[in-house]
Amino acid sequence: MLTLVSLMLALAVIFAPVFAVTILEFGRDYYGHYKIAQRIQNGEALNTPHVFYHVLFIGLRSIFPLRVSLTHWLLVTSFRALLGVLLFTILKAQLSERLAFGWSGVVIVLFLLSAPLYMQPDPLDALIGRNQLVVKLGYLNYLVYHNPTQNLMMIFVVPVSLFALRAVAPQPYRNGNQRAFLTALSALLLTLMTLSKPSYLIALLPALGLAVLYRLVRRLPVDWWLLIFGLGLPAVLMLALQYVVAYGDPDRASVQIGVLTVFRGYGLQVWDVVLRHLLSLIFPLVAYLLHLKHALKDDYLNFSWLVFGASLIWSSFVHEGGARLLHGNFVWTAYAALFVLMFSSILFLLKHYAARAYKLTPGAVATLIAFGLHVISGVSLYFAILTFMN
Numbered sequence: 001m002l003t004l005v006s007l008m009l010a011l012a013v014i015f016a017p018v019f020a021v022t023i024l025e026f027g028r029d030y031y032g033h034y035k036i037a038q039r040i041q042n043g044e045a046l047n048t049p050h051v052f053y054h055v056l057f058i059g060l061r062s063i064f065p066l067r068v069s070l071t072h073w074l075l076v077t078s079f080r081a082l083l084g085v086l087l088f089t090i091l092k093a094q095l096s097e098r099l100a101f102g103w104s105g106v107v108i109v110l111f112l113l114s115a116p117l118y119m120q121p122d123p124l125d126a127l128i129g130r131n132q133l134v135v136k137l138g139y140l141n142y143l144v145y146h147n148p149t150q151n152l153m154m155i156f157v158v159p160v161s162l163f164a165l166r167a168v169a170p171q172p173y174r175n176g177n178q179r180a181f182l183t184a185l186s187a188l189l190l191t192l193m194t195l196s197k198p199s200y201l202i203a204l205l206p207a208l209g210l211a212v213l214y215r216l217v218r219r220l221p222v223d224w225w226l227l228i229f230g231l232g233l234p235a236v237l238m239l240a241l242q243y244v245v246a247y248g249d250p251d252r253a254s255v256q257i258g259v260l261t262v263f264r265g266y267g268l269q270v271w272d273v274v275l276r277h278l279l280s281l282i283f284p285l286v287a288y289l290l291h292l293k294h295a296l297k298d299d300y301l302n303f304s305w306l307v308f309g310a311s312l313i314w315s316s317f318v319h320e321g322g323a324r325l326l327h328g329n330f331v332w333t334a335y336a337a338l339f340v341l342m343f344s345s346i347l348f349l350l351k352h353y354a355a356r357a358y359k360l361t362p363g364a365v366a367t368l369i370a371f372g373l374h375v376i377s378g379v380s381l382y383f384a385i386l387t388f389m390n
Contacts, residue, residue: 018385018386021385022146023076029147033072050198056075083112087112087343140315140338141280150332150335157193161303161307168222186226187233187234194235203310212227253322257317257318262319262331277312283345283374294348300347
């Protein structure tokens, strides 16, 4: 427990300054969500289906009458610290004693500081979207600072992805009570995730469907109870409700099909989008290709790649019509899926090399370099934000 508290405090200290500057200097998204919270508090009709962040915002301000910016800051800083503790716990559960507590903490901190490989000299552009969001939309930024609902959703995506994996790669239960508990927990986490933002779920569902189909064709077992009651039913109900709320009036908003419509709307060419996307996932690509024989056998890693593939379809070929066309809301789907892919790649590599006493090989060195590039890019972004006010 002391280790988890120490890690949470360390992460809060690390990320509190960068969130503070982001909110104060580039807080357009934060201001927008504050206005949504106001409308909810006033009982006005609204077309925002994901309201979990706003409920937390209202609840915190009702207990502590803080300034708007301070309330945002406390929430998102807490989200990032809680995310780190959660990932640390999952890492230790998967690796047991094969990775020391200290090294586990270092891995999580470096991961949370990492970012896509930015090409422009000032990486701040990629975060705040100066120059009309052109560069921001060219990257799959899996750990953003500028959007509160995305930061809340990220707490849930890895646990939900692990429940989805368990549904298609069943594990035995100790008894019926454990099955009921895990199914209920899965449904709860999925519901809270979707109420935070539905981005990850719309990629998870088709990937889950393909995985189930594969298992049926191969005549492999599926955990139908968890799949139906812990994932399928709550997912369908939540997405149906959110679709009606967000797109019930087609004159106000709609879902449309188009090839890179959002990116092209901001002046990006196809080659530019492809290159920038590749620079977003150098590490998972290198990790997979250099460890191909073993990577092909890792269920979680392959499932994460499947979800990521589904997310690219949403972000590249689906957009909103009308005034929200250039909001790029479906791009968030790839952001979230890449986050899970990055974490599953780290988990795969640690398990792989733990079984080999962490022996350094050329593949290990190349993968470390790839991950290090992401960390360098993320740290550069971090300090670019902190120095912006000077």
